[in-house]
Amino acid sequence: MRQIVLGDQAAFGELYLRYKSRMYYYFYRMLGNSADLANDFLQELFMKLIEKPESYNPAYSFQTWLYSVANNQCKNEYRRREVRKEYQSAEALEHKLDYLNDSQVEPEQLVEKVFQTLDQLGEEHRSAFLLRYREGFSIREIAEILELPEGTVKSRLFNAKKILAEKLNYLKDEVEF
Amino acid sequence: MKKNQDQLFAQLLCNDRIGEPDNAIEDRLMYSFLLKNSSSKVKQNSFASFFNWLFSAQSLGLKTGLVSLVLFFSVINNQLNIDAGTITTTDTLFSKRVFVADSTSFIQTLDSIRTDSLN
Numbered sequence: 282m283r284q285i286v287l288g289d290q291a292a293f294g295e296l297y298l299r300y301k302s303r304m305y306y307y308f309y310r311m312l313g314n315s316a317d318l319a320n321d322f323l324q325e326l327f328m329k330l331i332e333k334p335e336s337y338n339p340a341y342s343f344q345t346w347l348y349s350v351a352n353n354q355c356k357n358e359y360r361r362r363e364v365r366k367e368y369q370s371a372e373a374l375e376h377k378l379d380y381l382n383d384s385q386v387e388p389e390q391l392v393e394k395v396f397q398t399l400d401q402l403g404e405e406h407r408s409a410f411l412l413r414y415r416e417g418f419s420i421r422e423i424a425e426i427l428e429l430p431e432g433t434v435k436s437r438l439f440n441a442k443k444i445l446a447e448k449l450n451y452l453k454d455e456v457e458f
Numbered sequence: 459m460k461k462n463q464d465q466l467f468a469q470l471l472c473n474d475r476i477g478e479p480d481n482a483i484e485d486r487l488m489y490s491f492l493l494k495n496s497s498s499k500v501k502q503n504s505f506a507s508f509f510n511w512l513f514s515a516q517s518l519g520l521k522t523g524l525v526s527l528v529l530f531f532s533v534i535n536n537q538l539n540i541d542a543g544t545i546t547t548t549d550t551l552f553s554k555r556v557f558v559a560d561s562t563s564f565i566q567t568l569d570s571i572r573t574d575s576l577n
């Protein structure tokens with residue numbers, strides 16, 4: 282980051298290559314599996330880094346900071362959507378969960394169904410779940426990224442797992458990893 | 459059981475492939491980085507930030523020290539550059555009068571008579 286502040290383009294290129302896929306995945310899954318939105322948000326994230334590299338505090342881990350900026354972008358997007366959001370009823374959620382009980386599910390389909398379920402639980406559960414199981418962050422790091430107490434992160438993960446596990450227990454024997 | 463469940467979720471997400479971001483993003487970012495970098499270099503060449511610092515209340519001790527140093531050296535420099543016997547008048551005329559040492563005005567500290575007697 283220090284080199285980027287000094288205008289080292291190679292350092293910036295290296296940083297982009299290192300994080301582009303991870304951040305793209307995060308945006309993709311956080312923003313309703315939209316490749317266009319994920320590309321837009323990825324670009325916006327790195328533009329922020331170009332415009333205000335000094336906003337990074339070296340006292341913190343870089344990737345924790347980067348995910349926290351990305352998470353704030355997602356929050357802003359949710360707020361924007363909130364204005365015209367159509368709340369889905371509990372019946373709709375039940376319907377989605379029942380969908381998971383389909384037999385003979387491929388791993389790709391299973392992931393999609395997991396995210397459909399997480400979508401119903403809310404973005405706060407989805408972000409904690411992604412950061413924990415995709416990125417492998419610790420509870421403390423997730424708490425830092427999401428700006429939440431560790432207890433809240435734990436309870437969100439527990440709730441997400443609880444609902445998913447009910448379905449995955451049924452499905453996991455059918456899926457080979 | 460709990461560990462297996464965690465492993466299952468981790469494996470499930472880590473094996474998830476959604477493709478790569480658009481390559482054009484990298485080009486756009488690199489271009490923006492170049493633009494930002496070039497504009498900041500122009501800014502560095504301007505004297506605006508220096509004058510801002512100069513006329514602000516920051517680093518007053520340092521500024522006072524620098525001014526004192528400049529004054530000190532200018533006074534010393536003027537004193538060293540004074541030509542002996544040169545008088546500069548204020549009416550733009552420059553008159554140079556060379557004073558020849560007048561032996562009559564010399565003060566002899568030693569008495570020649572006594573000096574001879576010492577030999």
